[in-house]
Amino acid sequence: TPADTTFSRSDFLTFVADAHVIPSYENAAQLSGELLNDLSLLQSSVESNQNVEAALNQARNRWFELAKAWQHVHAFDFGPAETSTGTLGQNIATFPINVGQMQSYIVAGDYSFRNFDRDTRGIYAIEYFLFGIADYTAMSSNDWLYLLAVSDRVKEELESVVSGWKSDYRQSFIENDGTDAGSSVSLLVNSFALSYEAIKNFKLGLPLGLRPGQS
Numbered sequence: 001t002p003a004d005t006t007f008s009r010s011d012f013l014t015f016v017a018d019a020h021v022i023p024s025y026e027n028a029a030q031l032s033g034e035l036l037n038d039l040s041l042l043q044s045s046v047e048s049n050q051n052v053e054a055a056l057n058q059a060r061n062r063w064f065e066l067a068k069a070w071q072h073v074h075a076f077d078f079g080p081a082e083t084s085t086g087t088l089g090q091n092i093a094t095f096p097i098n099v100g101q102m103q104s105y106i107v108a109g110d111y112s113f114r115n116f117d118r119d120t121r122g123i124y125a126i127e128y129f130l131f132g133i134a135d136y137t138a139m140s141s142n143d144w145l146y147l148l149a150v151s152d153r154v155k156e157e158l159e160s161v162v163s164g165w166k167s168d169y170r171q172s173f174i175e176n177d178g179t180d181a182g183s184s185v186s187l188l189v190n191s192f193a194l195s196y197e198a199i200k201n202f203k204l205g206l207p208l209g210l211r212p213g214q215s
Contacts, residue, residue: 009177028069029158075195080164111149
């Protein structure tokens with residue numbers, strides 16, 4: 001008797017959700033919480049002038065782990081990752097950062113993020129503070145407040161997506177096993193394509209000066 005070669009889309013979607021999407025988002029959320037703690041430790045170390053280099057290296061390494069973890073979930077930027085203010089990728093991973101605009105919010109003491117300047121916050125704003133600051137003793141209290149607020153927002157956004165997947169969305173994702181434009185397979189393909197475009201545009205096009213508006 002020939003083997004049954006029927007492909008089950010629901011089984012495939014179950015595997016994607018349980019083996020890839022949810023664990024990857026959980027890992028990113030956990031790392032974001034650990035990074036927030038590391039940044040608080042860095043602030044304390046700078047203020048007390050004790051173990052600054054060790055605290056800085058720890059925060060930098062944690063940021064690198066979070067940045068890698070984000071790459072594992074970037075292709076799943078749909079469902080709970082879509083909100084009224086944009087996708088998770090737009091809200092926590094817009095690149096490049098607008099340092100000048102970010103500094104204006106810092107000077108104003110505005111940590112509300114009630115704006116659409118997504119290039120003033122997120123993972124890559126944290127990167128700026130961890131790798132673009134020459135003298136941490138020169139950071140103002142507003143700088144630290146903004147940095148910690150950004151990190152806390154990244155953590156909240158990731159935790160919200162995890163919660164969404166683990167509550168109602170996982171089951172609806174699995175049950176939506178058709179082939180129409182709004183099916184889960186379609187969402188996966190489209191989101192993967194957008195993730196690929198981001199690689200092309202921001203990891204190649206932007207550094208090469210080939211993005212629209214670049215000279």
